[in-house]
Amino acid sequence: MTARRATVAGHTYEFPTLVEVMAKATPARSGDVLAGCAATSEAERVAAQTVLADLPLTTFLDEQVVGYDEDDVTRLVLDTLDAAALEPVRALTVGGFREWLLARAAAGDEPAISGLARGLTPEMAAAVSKLMRNADLVAVGRRARVITGLRSTIGLPGRLASRLQPNHPTDDALGVTASLLDGLLHGSGDAVIGINPATDSPAQTIALLELIDAVISRYEIPTQSCVLAHVTTTLRALEKGAPVDLVFQSVAGTQGGNEGFGVTLDLLSEAHAAALELGRGTVGSNVTYFETGQGSALSAGAHLGVGGRPVDQQTLECRAYGVARHFDPLLVNTVVGFIGPEYLYDAKQVIRAGLEDHFCGKLLGLPMGVDVCYTNHTDVDPDDTDTLTLLLGAAGCSFVIAVPGSDDVMLHYQSLSFQDVLTARQVLGLRPAPEFEAWLQRMDLVDDTGRVRELTADAPQARALLAAAR
Template sequence: MLLRTKLFGTTYEFATLTELLAKANEQKSGDEQAGIAAGTVAERVAARHVLAEVPLWVLRENPVVPYDDDEVTRAIDDAVNETIYAEIKNWTVGELREWILSNHTTSDMIRRVSNALTGEMVAAVTKLMSTLDLVLGGRKIRVVTHCNNTMGLAGTLASRNQPNHPTDSVDGIRASTYEGLSFGSGDSVIGINPSDDTPGSVGRLLQMTKDVIDRWEIPTQNCVLAHVTTQMECLRKGDPAGLIFQSLAGSQKAMESFGVSVGLMDEAHALAKKYCWTPGPNYMYFETGQGSALSADANFGADQLVLEARIYSLAKRWDPYQVNTVVGFIGPEYLYDAKQIMRAGLEDHFMGKLTGIQMGCDVCYTNHAKADQNDLEALEVLFASAGGSFIMGVPMGDDAMLSYQSSAYHDIASLRQALELRPLPEFECWMEELGLWRNGKLTDKAGDASFFLSR
């Protein structure tokens, strides 16, 4: 296929679809580092003009990593619904964009078509979207999941209670958990990033958080975000895990850099269904982030947006309860400043929803990025407006263990109030029973962790 156009008297030609996709991407420092970004704004516009005319079947038949060479590509392609694909394969990328944004296209219609899309298709249409397009497109797609409570219903915004501690102190983590709960953070999950990845330490944290959930009859789930093999060992020895976590990547080589494979994740999913204490049917929690494949030298010349979209297509295999992009965590080498971080957060949310999975966002940045707390809060508002499912809750927004800046416990309270959103329904009822929530708002008891020590 000839990938060429003439723009303002200059002819632009792209040698491969991988090159075309990369040069159609919004400016990202990671793509520039890889030497694959458009050299000028005009070249980026020309690439998008060409990309808009590419049929979807061309993208399926030319994945950025060949089918025979990569198990991620195989897992994605083998899952395509051939009946639905036959209906849409001759659509161009531009036609897919217009269809998604049409007033006549419903969430159910998009969810059906998502079963015929590959990561390359999802990334391609995302590159043609403006910021407002991403908000509108993401908001109209509804994905509902259930573990111990229900995620994704209209009018709700959840929060992961993330009480990390630099030494995995059980008492310190419990205190932070109570603080988060008092603000209404924790309906997504009580999820801890451990500093010690051993089964013994992870098991202690799982037991403590399960004790808190049982003691207060909290409609949520627990998770310790250790490597999946550690969590699998904990499950086998009887430790109480509500969700099983793993970071994923968009190519087999990048997955291997994380110490995982499709087969291993199949095994983990089967164990979760067998041993997690939660009723399900969704048991998995995945995290992603643009730039992970490039950081592992495993991007195969593809841009970071395409590799990110491929993660979502892979994650769908395990029917996750929740997925979130840790959007600014990898650093300015991949997303240089607040503008790039904001764009990536909205792209990732839209791509995940278009793929058919539940999407949240760790609205965050590292301390050497060109961003600040006001930028973080602006993305929170955009993300919530786009129908995002959940954000993080970190004490004062400053993670003491991971040393990065994220959304605070009190941010979820402010967003719910500003945008008239509610906690997940089961969690809202629980907060009302405890007197932390009345008539759609926090009560005067909220925000005081000692509430949980005085009863």
């Protein structure tokens, strides 16, 4: 590759490889500093963005960030691209692609934007995001429409779904049930009722699946369950006849990163096929759920690209979306502030990363959600999560994650509360998934305007749900 150059403030900067152009053009974040690939100054970042803007989109078909021969994620993406889907923008530069997206977003041309998804490589999405301001990410993300379904429909316009996350530090059935009841009474759970198990035991996974399934079945709740055990544990649960709605797995953007999670593409294919065979959907057949997060490949030491050069964490995050896309997921979310300040240092970086991840995931055709979260040693507070939540709601985010009181007592991090989801819906005029909203109305949990009713402990709705949970 011929080195690309740009002059800023009288100094000429040179970028010998595509890997370095992408890394240096990335908005500042601590993980890239840790990896040794970040721009050393704002001037160098602007120079890299200038070079990146002038690159033809087809550069990413001819040059790899992570080598084709060395990495099965690269092979998966390039071998399954839809050339016809790329055709409307094939002749553009990265900068031209940005202008094309913003023009289509301003015109409300959702089909044009959404139609690109299967023709774009993750690196194309990452590249154009690096040239965008936060408002640009919101404007285009809002117009990238991705609709999926199993028992509820995710991604429709004017809707914001939520994952009800009733975690408990010992997987205690009573504790899980209390959180589950709390969430349902606050209108959460239309995306999924998803538990992070305290242990990866097949027996405990099955017990938790059966607990949720009993409540869903008895009250005919149009949602799906998921116990976020390792995919191999879920396969064992499937073999024993467990009521598995969604196969879950954390994925990364490199073969080495996925090996660090203990998974391969073949294993994901096996699990996907096994869940499809159950036919548990009523409105669709999307049966996988993936989580990602900027910094996961770096934390596994699996972040090196062509020539052994470190790849920036946001580009690697987008490559994880290339993995997820192949398995037609119902849900994908980035746990944006969970990995820690080594990767996203403060609120500015977390907010930017959340908007980037949502934009890139939607552009690549994923039903993208965000766990608006942070660990307690990160320079983030609830005001910052309020800001990101409202921006994501405006951007058409498919779903967010909610826990009792914003405090996950099992994973020891801060996420959104059930009340935060209600606030975002009310402020932005958003509603739950339609099937779930109809259920809330049948249960008399919402009024005619969709507002959640104030309930007392002896309210008939609460008593009915509590009886089911018992």
